[in-house]
Amino acid sequence: MASMSEVKCVVVGDGAVGKTSMLISYVEGKFPTEYVPTVFENYEKEVTLEGKHINFTLWDTAGQEGYQKIRTLSYKSADIFLVCFSFDNPGSLENVKARWAKELKQHRCQAPIILVGTKADLKDADFDSSAAEKIGEEIGGCGYIECSAKTTQGVDEVFQTALKTGFSAKSAGGKEKVKGKGFFSRLSGKK
Template structure:
């Protein structure tokens, strides 16, 4: 079982394992809110585009304390050349999209998976559908209908999970803190397994 340590400490000790989680996705897809709710316990009411942010926390897993570093990345094209630096030493990557944004969903296959696969070959991936509370938002669904679109379904997410060889597809609402802890519990568990497989190597990712 993985459980977050209250006021998770930064720093490391010889007894403590460390894992690095990188989160990517289109700008505004909800990835920063997901990280903020998990790491800080609060939902950011105003959207502010991220550049590069790093959060440190601790969890207990199997009775041991695990240091977790979370890397939030910029989804905008302006940062395409800098973002790969965040992939250094990644033990797991979370690819996020907004379930009410077909464009952000399409970009999982068009942009994010190819980029992650290039810079992090062999690193496990979780696919995350964000903002599930907006599936029932009348204004959002009305806008989609006017464009001949609809919210992305759970089944569509599952299908894409298989196409990108992700280990899991999970959905969440950061605003209502639904499934947030579950996502990072699975992420830490799978990142630990990957880290232990490559513990003799210095880097899990190669930046070219």
Template sequence: MLSKADLKCVVVGDDSVGKTSMLMGYATDRYPTQHVPPVFDNYAGSLTVAGRKIQMQIIDAVEEEQNPKFRHSLYAGTHIFVVCFSVIKPESLKHVEEVWIPEIRLYAPDTPFILVGAQADLRSVDVIRDMLAASGHQPVSTIEGITFARRVGAACYIETSPEVEKNIRKLINSAIASVLDFRVAENSSCAIL
């Protein structure tokens, strides 16, 4: 079982899917409203699981196609992954199945992961829906996200957006706590929206 100061969480996903905004929202309790830099500094904090305070480190594994070995080196000792996609970029969900899950299964085969559908607030924006429709696509629905998460073995599915900025830390902490409990009671499931 985990002891104090030893929960390592690595966040993966395609570029420009909302990972960094989500992490900045988590670390500061507010989503950025200006340009978001492509890299998030690592974050150290704590959460409480089953009445016990656990120190946590969150690492943003930036997608670097020229140096995937660097990203893979971050995976050693990871306790939980957060795999992100954008609900308005269906191809990013495809990459979750074709790139990110196989990669974490290769380098950390027994490590649980949470699936996060980011940019959920943009799902209902008409201009975005029209652009997707013009290319024969549509936003990923909440039901599709939950169904996909179950199919690929995610321990939990959550959706994030600036609209839930006040609850982002609570959402992610709840999801991580549920996964830690999930490792004990493997028949449970989680969808936090």
């Protein structure tokens, strides 16, 4: 029997932006009703992609400042990063560039990045998605996706895209970064 491939996905972003809720919604199919700050948590899901069985490991990290040292330990061997902000916290989008992209760069993380807007059910009608798309491009991301763990809208898309992108990057041997305007445009819906 052939060994199962693995794709490692690390989820980062400010505390309380909905990272854990998004992961639980995807892995367990339910929405947690209580907020419990995460220090470090792993989830696994066996999936099939292009006829291959893959162990999709999902690393949930703490967004609070005091956990930087333990959080950055999870970055090693990551195949894909999901950098999250929430629609109910405008400062979390600013921190994508000011904090999270810098931290990943500082630790020489070469894996592709997907920008994820969480809590889409709380999105203000005046929110301009092009601002998030622009930040996604500025940080070298390969896409931008919005989701809501509460309604499950977009959650499967986030993780299917992460799986495909991470698997492609890993298959390329880490030699080429899966990114570029064409790919970003397809993910974000821009032409």
